[in-house]
Amino acid sequence: MVTSPAPATPLEAELLRLAGSVPDPELPVLTLEELGVVxxxxxxxxxxxxxxxxxxxxxxxxxxxxxxxxxxxxxxHGIREVSVRTVLTPPWSTDDISPEGRRKLREFGIAPPRTVREPGPVTLALGPTRTTAPETGTGTQAPDTRDTNARDTDPVHCPHCGSADTELLSRFSSTACKALRRCLDCREPFDHFKEL
Amino acid sequence: MTETTRTPQATVAAKAPRTRESVHHAAALALGDDALVLSHRLGEWAGHAPVLEEDVALANIALDLLGQARVLLSMAGDEDELAYLREERAFRNLQLVEQPNGDFAHTIARQLYFSTYQRLLYAHLATGDGEFAGLAAKAVKEVSYHQDHAEQWTLRLGDGTDVSHERMRRACQALWRFTGEMFQPVEGLDFDGEELRAAWLESVSAVLRRATLDVPEGPQSGGWSAGAGRQGLHTESFGRMLAEMQHLHRSHPGASW
Structure with a gap:
């Protein structure tokens, strides 16, 4: 775009509110505004x-x-012609999900994403799976030193009982944006909205 | 090829030799075809993966790649025409991504090699201000998960049982000769092939070593081995894959549901 966009008019703000009030088709507990995609x-x-x-x-x-x-x-609401343009820049991040959206996710049984904080791609270091013996198991393996992001020291809490003791079952769950985890205290499996 | 275009403007653009637009078009095809073809291969696992979680994981990775392919191919023309109506020789994907799934170890080795390449390349493209920066910045975050998935499985299979170790070793070795092509220059993409190769080798070698696997020896490409997918030369199995991918669209042109 050549010119910087003009500030939204009161009408545009109202229409944005209306468009943002639409529930997400996959996670109807969230509105599109709370998901941060409009x-x-x-x-x-x-x-x-x-x-x-x-x-x-x-x-x-x-x-x-x-x-x-x-x-x-x-x-x-009386708008005859509505066109939707898909924009990729700046890329959407799970940080764009509002605090209210996070609360609703948790209530719905989905662990909300942790804050990504630093922008750009990050090296992901997910914990050992249940089939990997902790520490002593595979003597030839060097210890995983990638677990250095602040985010990785922040555990994923079980959305049912709140326990911080949860394990990863699969990096990809019912949709690409979720991982499948299990609580080691209440034993319930749950979806975790992956950080992106 | 796609030069048999429909609109007068496009015909003019296609005739003009090596314009900025046609160079951009070639790069979008190369990246888009990589994503499309690998997406289709991974989709072949649906219903066949060793465990349900992997069925879902591979389908999710395929979906990410399909999304990238749609954006990239739309930059080069009509996405459906490009995907369904081109002949084999018009595809510009790496030979690596068209290789058959083989056993699960084979698929994981292909994922390890390709996702490492794609993450490094997209991370680089995302820092520039070229036409692909926006998509690359978005896709690199998705691809980080693909790479992590491939690395974790490489560790688990390589450092697993004797059988899984042997299968993973064989797979890494068999696909090695398709890896050199990734570092060849692509018209319209600004990256240093040798720098990319060094970073890729460092990353992949570290994973293989942790997985108690040797870094394969032998040439990564060459007349004897492989590596001309970007020029439209493909391996035998690719034709069959395309036949399956395209036959519905070609048999029922313009069909909808």
Whole structure:
């Protein structure tokens, strides 16, 4: 874009609120605003607007359902023409999920993502799996020294009982954005919204 | 090839030799085809993976790659036409990604080699201001998880039972000759191939050593071995994969549901 975007008008702010109130098609406890995927609404003419939507993952299949839902809501509010533009920059991060969104995720039984803090790609160091003997098991393996991010010392808490003693079962769960974990105290398996 | 375009503007662009646009187009095809072809290969595991968690994991990785492929191919033209209506020789993917799944160790070795390359390349592209910076910055975060998945499995299989060790060793060795192609220059992409090779080798070697596996010996590419996917030369199994991937679209042109 050549010019810097003009500040949102009161109408645009209201339309942004409406578009953002749409529930996420995959996690209906969250609104799109709480998920942090609706970037802006631009009024193009009296009854035509453009919405800027950013996908959580590049291949997120929910993006089409989100677009249709937002179009429907804005049409119900008298906007005749609604177009949705997918933007990739800046990339969406789980840090974009609002505190209220995190609370709702936990209530829904999904452990919310921890804060990523530092921008950009990070080396991921997930804990040993249940099949890896702790420390003493494989003598030939050098100790994993990658566990240095502040995030990795911050345990994933069980959304059911709150215990910090949980283990990773699979890096990929019901959707790409979640990992499957299990609580070692209450023994319940649960989804964890992976940091991105 | 895709020069048989439909709009007058596109015809002009296609005829103009080596414009900035056509160079950009070539790079988008190379990266997009890598993602598309590997996505399809990983999708072949659906319903066949050794455990349910892996079925889901491989499908999720395939979905990430498919999303990247859609963005990249759309930069080069119509995504569906490019995916479904090109002949084998028009594809610009690395030969590595088209290799058959083989056993699970084979798939993991392919994942280790490719995800390490893709993460390093995308991390580099993300720091630039080229056409691919936006996608690369987004995709590199997804690919970090793919790489982690491949590394953890390499450790588990390499440093596992005698059988799993032997299978993983064989797989790493068999695919080694397809790895040199990753460091060849790609028109329209700004990266130093030797620098990339050094970083890749360091990362992969460290994982293999921790997995009690030797770093394979032998050439990483060459006349004898492999490495011309970027020029449109592909290995035998790729034609069969394309036939399966494209047949529905070609048999029912314009179908919808």
């Amino acid at each position: 970037r802006a609404v631009h009024v193009l003419s009296a009854d035509s607007v453009e919405i800027e939507l950013t996908p959580t993952y590049t291949g997120c299949p929910a993006i089409e359902a989100m677009s249709l839902d937002m179009e429907r809501v804005l049409r119900e």
